Amino acid sequence: MRVYEALGEALGKLGVDTVFGLVGGGNFSVATAMVERGGIRFHAMRHESAAVSAADGWARATRRVGVATCTQGPGLTNTMTPLVEAVKSRTSLLLIAGDTARTAQYQNQDVDQARLARAAGAGAHTLRSTELAVSDLAHALWRAEQERRPIVLSLPLDVQQGACESVDLPPASRPPATAPAPYALRAAADLLAQAQRPVVLAGRGVWYAGAADAVVALADRIGALLATSAVGNGLFVGHPCDVGISGGFASPLAARLIGDADVVLAFGASANNWTTKSRELLSNARVVQCDVDSEAIGRLHPVELGLVGDARLVAEALDTEFARRGVSQQGYRTETVMAELARYERAAEIDDRSGPEGLDPRTVMATLERRLPSERTVAIDSGHFMGWPAQYLSVTDPGGFVFTQAYQSIGLGLGSAIGAAAARPDRPTVLVTGDGGLMMSLGELETVVREGLRMVVVVLNDAAYGAEIHHFGPMGMSTALAEFSDCDFATIATGLGFRTASVRTLDDLEAAAAMAAEVGPPVLLDCKVNPRVRAAWLEEAFRLGS
Incomplete structure (x- = not known):
């Protein structure tokens, strides 16, 4: 052969x-x-x-x-x-x-x-x-x-093209998961036992380690609230103490509660500037960081104590240590805090700015949240809009949240959505993209149809590179180089075999969302959005060098 x-x-x-x-x-x-x-x-x-x-x-x-x-x-x-x-x-x-x-x-x-x-x-x-x-x-x-x-x-x-005799595979080997050092474990338990307002901050490392249940059990024992990095979104969905994403995409309630924490225990999260809001959210807390990679500990945020080990093994070992000590505390889960979490609805805070100039993108997301099946995958391209789907479109697990923002390149969203849709054909994949990013990958719409993927493509169309408009425009600079004529994505997608809708009004939005919820060929919603709605996290993005 x-x-x-x-x-x-x-x-x-x-x-x-x-x-x-x-x-x-x-x-x-x-x-x-x-x-x-x-x-x-x-x-x-x-x-x-x-x-x-x-x-x-x-x-x-x-x-x-x-x-x-x-x-x-x-x-x-x-x-x-x-x-x-x-x-x-x-x-x-x-x-x-x-x-x-x-x-x-x-x-x-x-x-x-x-x-x-x-x-x-x-x-x-x-x-x-x-x-x-x-x-x-x-x-x-x-x-x-x-x-x-x-x-x-x-x-x-x-x-x-060379010849070989047979397919002989070498024996597979996987190193065992790393357990935490006993002395570090005891030190972490000592610190956490003193916490009055602990928060567990979990990243995608918890998802990869299959550690969510162990982390929740530990949090329940010490009375910690639960938060995630953006890419860990969905880890704790349904838990009454889940405050959601930490950092620039955090809700006002989550930002306040995380900011008031006295101890933060980070599992499988790099604690980067996005997750900590340039360290602002964790400035009052003593930080304990657990990561399987020793070089990740303290690399992006100062820590008081580091635990090197597999997230599941560390969480289980800490829980066992607290059980041995007879520790079970209320912590941050006071009656007042639990009542706040129970009644909080982020969508209720939207000051809808839909009008003649276009729809409010937050309203678009909130409407899709109501209309689309809850069991779904959400994929997000990069751009000015990228925080809104993270804030208003919920997922049931981190595997259902594909957030390609580490390099902050627009145009990667459609490809990653195709991969996610192929991985989970049992549920719809919702891609949220801007017009600029979609233009960079337009040919892959044909791939979606040819592969028969169950997908909803939501184009937040401001006919511009919105991040540049909102950043440089207020400086008094001309934004003409970042503005384009309005493209009719619905007509393009219809020609490729999509079900489509041109969404220009709130009535259009309700009808389009209802269509998107129906099983059938892939759907593209060309949503003309109000270009005057500015993302709150944009200033932070440019300050971090975007």
């Missing part, structure tokens, strides 16, 4: 069942072998950028390694932006890229692929020989899982 055949077969045996990609001369044979010999479902994309974004979205929804493939040279360079997003988001992802033959003296598409991958922050690996090809593939997949980052595996064409 040829090496490319062995690789396709081996990938299936390694447990990969889904690949997103775009084929070219460098990966056509191996992609075909993935399907024919590996039994893998191949989702053909229209651009390599969307293929990597889709693998990223799929990985976030499933907690498994996302896999994408592209051809060599320009195929790989087209993936750089979503690759950086996946690096910064610590997504386990394997990108299988064709590569020019090692024997070629000159080839138009030749480029140093390993250096490109490393420049993006990804790991790089190249097939070493025909004999080691399958072992190299297995190792690259293992690295992606264990290092929690993308690995680019380059397949030189001469190695791919």
